[in-house]
Structures are given as C-alpha cells and as structure tokens.
Amino acid sequence: MKLGVALCVLGLAVAIEGLSEEQKKRLEEYSKECLEVSKVEEAVLKEAEKGVFLDDPKLKVHALCFSKKIHMQNEKGEIQVDVIKEKLTSQIKSAEEVEKVVKLCLVQKDTPENTAFEGLQCLQKNVPKDVVLF
Template sequence: MKLFLLCITFLGLSFYTMADLSAEQKQKVVGYGRECIAETGVEKELVSKVRQGSFSDDPKLKAFAFCLSKKIGLQNASGDVQADVLKQKLASIVNNADSINNLIFACVQKKATPEETAFHTFVCYYENTPNHVSIF
C-alpha cells in the first residue's frame, strides 16, 4: 500500500517536484490520484508503470491523465490547456523561460479529445525533459 501511495504521489506531481511541495500539497496530490483512479477505473498497475516511462495506450489511463490535469488546474473541464497555470508550474522546475516556451510549444497540442490532449502532454513532457521529472 505504501508503494502504491508513493506512486500516486509521483503520478500527481504534474510539473511539480517533491521538494517544492508542502506536506499539505502532497496530501492533496495523493488525494487527487485516488479520486482519479476511482473516477476512471484505471488499473493501478498501469498508473504505476507510467512512473517508469511505460505509457499504455489505454482509454482509462488517458481519462486518468485528464482527471488529474483538471484537478491540478492544467486543463479546464472543457479540456482547454490553461497555459498560464502550466507556465507557472514549469517555472518552479525549469529556470529558463525559453526552455519553458519550447517545451509548451512542443508538448501542448490540442488532440481529438481532452483525454488525448492530457495524455500526449504528459508523455511529451516526460520524453523531452532531461531529468525525467515524474509527471503522472
């Protein structure tokens, strides 16, 4: 159970780092992860695998990504990316404004559904950051 909660914490750290989160914020993120697993019915194993960069093309995992993205504030209920929030979150872990803008340009692309947009953004971010900060 502890391992699962740890995975949820990392999964919920979309564009956050653990060092930058207070205990209260960490609890919120863990709660978001639990809520999104319950709401989407995604298999816990798929969620855990994401942490190691194994992104499954599973509709429930994509729904989980969108759920988490909404709860964190990266997307609104319609699926629109909240660029100002995204820039703020990235600024806490990326020190270069040009790098942030390049990352957003490369990774934030509206897809056919809000779930696809969230999933693509997370995968792209993971693939394009040298430190591979966990984003799910």
C-alpha cells in the first residue's frame, strides 16, 4: 500500500489510485462507518497515519470496527485466522511468511478492542505494503 492520495483507517495509509473502484468505494464506506462509531479525533488518526498509535479508547473502537469490516474479527471480537490467512496467502507467495505474520499479529488479547488495535498495528508493520486486506 504505497503512500499517495490516502484515506486513514487506523493509520493504514492506503493509496487509492491502485485500487479498483469497488475497493475504493468499500474503503470509503468503512472509513465513514467506523468514524461514526468511534468518534475518534482527527488528530489521533493523523498520528496513527504517521505510525504513532496513541493509547486512545476511541482509536481502539475504530480499530475494532475496521477489523470487523475486513473480517479479521467476528461480531464477538474473535480473531478469524482462516479469513486473514486466505487474504494473505492470495497475495504473499511464501507460505512461511504468511505463517510468520499470522502467528505474530493475529493474537487474541484481553479485549476485542485491544486485539484489533494491536493486530492492525502489527499487520501494518509486518505485511508487504502492496497487500490489501479489505
């Protein structure tokens, strides 16, 4: 996901010019819906876009909302390893790399919000920039 014209979704800066029209529309919908739910401050999202993830409860709500939208977590907040593994496998050719990322990033935490918050941060840092998870 190269930086360019970007939308911020928990700091996942997504270059929209490389996406299909359907993907662009879906990303815009997710972003609007999650902002309505989380009410996170724009400044907090801007920091996340820079890689600075503040320990903000609203940012964590935003992360959970987005995580559910991409099916990383179900409605109960449980990680859906098979779904993310399938998305990663379709774009990362190394099965070893997929397993490494899954074990590192898809870890159930004490709350669904923390699971999403930490998982999405981890994915942002450890998944190749051209992988699309939505």
